[in-house]
Amino acid sequence: MTSENYLNHPTFGLLYRICIVEENQELFTTLYAQRVFFLVSNSANGISFQPVTRADARLTIDTRIRLLRRNGQVLEYQQLQAMMQQNFPG
Template identity: 60%
Template structure:
């Protein structure tokens, strides 16, 4: 899992937490990690959808479950560490 960044017009640099599916990824503000955005990449452009911390946590938990079932083990371990760092506060 590589680090991905995206520049938000208002909130500045966002860091990718994880891919949600083929077209959507969860991003957070780079420094505070308090604001979360569901980014949809489609042929019509990129859409920023703000999501609550609870919804972001749920999206990551769902992704962890999916990786545990069918994904590569190392990707699950990396995302587990990101989850602990991001939501352990």
């Protein structure tokens, strides 16, 4: 079962979570264009948005896919792989 997660950015509006990167850090993209990416960190100081390039977002997702495959998390692996093929063809 999948749950979609959204977050409101003060400038770019609604963001859609692509994947968890590590504890307290997730990769988000703008909901409609999916061309602007952010690493969102949640800490005791609050939420912080770090913009990342499309290439860095792709590398982050590749890294997460390898980790999921290694850990045998098949469903999450398949979902992220499908999202990757849809948003980063080629």
